[in-house]
Amino acid sequence: MNPEQLSAAIVQALEALVQEGSLSLPDGVPATVVVERPRNREHGDYATNVALQLAKKAGVPPRDLATALAARLAEADGVASAEVAGPGFLNIRVEAGAQGAVAAQVVEAGASYGTTQTLAGTRFNVEFISANPTGPIHLGHTRWAVVGDAIARVLEAAGAEVAREFYINDRGNQMDKFGASLEAVALGLPVPEDGYLGDYVHDLSRRVVEENPHILDLPEGERVVAFREAGYKIQLAEQQEQLGGFRTNFDVWFSERSLHDGDKVSRSLEKLRGQGHLYDADGALWMRTTDFGDDKDRVLVRSNGELTYFASDAAYYVDKRERGFDVCLYLLGADHHGYVGRLKAMAACTGDDPSRTLEVLIGQLVKILRGGEEIRLSKRAGTIVTLQELVEMIGVDSLRYTLSRYPADSPLTLDVEEITRQASDNPVFYVQYAHARLSAVLRNGADLGLTPPRGDAFDPALLAHEKEGELLRALAEFPRVIATAAELREPHRVARYLEDTASKFHRFYDACRVLPMGEEDPAPIHAARLLLVEATRTVIANGLRLLGVSAPERM
Known part of the structure; x- marks a missing residue:
């Protein structure tokens, strides 16, 4: 019995009390009830404070409501007992068979176990990297490349429709400086003072000439544009x-140029003007964002007719909404705190409720240490550490897991030696090793002619050991962990859950012999425990997949 099933049983018990006249709830019975695992195992398998929450509305003392609910709930299938504690808490124990059935449910669901429909029907646009196409992806992008992708994965696992979007800053002075830098290198001239440096510029310039052998013959004005493009x-x-x-794969690579090449900007300005929040002053066009809490109004078109970046931001948001997205989620760097208020005010100016349609997450910086020293420079890029260098230094799995296991709004310092060390105190190694160990147990079982049972061949009541119960309850929590991670946009909850579950598996394995030893004949308990092993492997693999981390079968 998992928490969702127990929640449904409590709802049914409340409905029965209402129908028989023992309980009156003017607002009706809640659709769901929060069920949690108590910190103290002696208090039971699960606990709920629903009686405390409903007592005032029902007009009865919390303990009286809890007592009536406990009596009704004790009759539910899969519930062994329900006891009242304190001012009105309910401590619930489930039957061994109902708890053991979780293992079969996990294995039957396979790769889909843990998914929910809590966000079904909601379309998310997750924009989590915005970069100039003027150099390699670097350390500043790497944290969002992991966290943004993991957020998208948990949103999908919670039933949402998600589009991952990369915003290409391919318009403006930086692009012109980029073209001029490539041209200068090709001509053997010094790179402009405010141009791009690093070995990659020389490599790129060389490739441009190789792929466009007549580019140097172009007139000067055409040549720099050709190099740029x-x-x-x-x-x-x-x-x-x-x-x-x-x-990290994107569904949409959105070009900033596309906003201006067509009529998207002008259409968005017309929409904003129709909402009554634009005005002309000092020869410029302004958005009255102060109507919605911004600290000052924002210029959209300067007096010289030049569009501001904020005009692009507004047009981009309108474009996303016109593409049918219910929620536009922006993941921005630590230096973008000032954008939050103005983006929300801009969304309100379009007629939207920004508390529903726009979210902004601000991520903090990452420092990388090697040998106790911070890595600041790149051999290839000159002034930045590139993603490729980080991958070569740390590895995809270690880098992705480590970046995803911390809240994105907390500064982070990574020590290369620590996060690549193959030791049990390295979280990524610990979780991956658990998966490899689970796989080895299943292989060893197969060598003995044992396979996890299916259907009626599995007796869930056999999984009655305390450590089996701890592991089963952890597996039952996985759907809720995903739903919470999606709702709060906090994929680090999945990583911490995996570490806790791996720990519970190791304790189970140390206390409960899974396979027969020596000349011992296989028994039903061995088969039941083998199914629990398979279920645990399934959950850990599913969780690692949500973080974009591999689940090795051998280590």
Whole structure:
């Protein structure tokens, strides 16, 4: 019996009390009830404070309501007992058979176990990298490449429809400086003072000339544009390849230019004007964002006719909403705190309720230490550490897992030696080793002719040991962990859950012999425990997949 099933049983018990006239709830019976695991195992398998929550509405003392509910709940299938504690808490124990059945449910669901429909019907646009196509993906992007992708994965696991979006900053002065830098290198001239440096610029310039052998023959004005466009194409393809190798894939690569090449900006400005929040002053066009809590109004079109970045932001948001997304989720860097208020005010100016349609998550910086020293420079890029260098230094699994196991709004310092060490106090190794150990047990069982039972061949009541119960309750929590991680946009909850579950597996394995020893004949308990092993492996693999981390079968 998992928490969702127990919640449904409590709801049914409340409905029965209402129908028989023992309970009156003016607002009706709640659709769901929160069920939690008590910290003290002696208090039972699960606990709920529903009686405390409903007592005032029902007009009865909490303990009286809890007592009536406990009596009704004790009759439910799978519930062994329900006891009242304190001012009105309910401590619930489930029958061994009902608890053991979780293992079969996990194995039957397989890769889909843990998924829910809590966010079904909601369309999310998750924009989690915004970068110029003027250089490699670097350390500043890496944390969002992991966390943004993991958020998208847990949202999908919670039933949402998700589009992962990369915003390409391919318009403006930076692109022109990029083209001028490539051209200068090709001509053997010094790179402009405010241009791009690093070995990659020389490599890229060389590739542009190799792929466009007549580019140097172009007139000066055409030549710099040609270098810019050819370099843009190569560099963007390299960014896409690097992120793909990092298991971060995007559904949409959105070009900033596309906002301005068509009529998207003008249409968005017309929509905003129709909402009554634009005005002209000092020859410029302004958005009255102070109507919605911004500290000052924002310029959209300067007096010289030039569009501001905020005009692009507004057009981009309108475009997302017109594409049918219910929630636009932005993941921004630590230097973008000031954007939050203005983006929400902008959304309100379009007529939306920003508390429902727009979310902004701010991530903090990451420092990488090696040999006790912070890594600041790149051999290839000159002033930045690239994603490719980080992958070569740390590895995809270690880097992804470590970046995903901490809240994104907390500063993070990673020690290369620590997170690549194969030791039990390294969380990624600990969880992956648990999966490999689970796989080894299943292989060893197969060598003995044992396979996890299916259907009526499995007796869930056999899994009655205390450590089996702890592990089963952990497996039953997985759907709730995913739902909570999705609802709060906190994928680190999945990583911490996996570590806790791996720990419970190791304790179970130390206390309960899974396979027969020596000349011992296989018994039903061995088969039952083998199914629990398979269920645990399934959950750990599913959790690692949500973080974009591999689940090795051998280590």
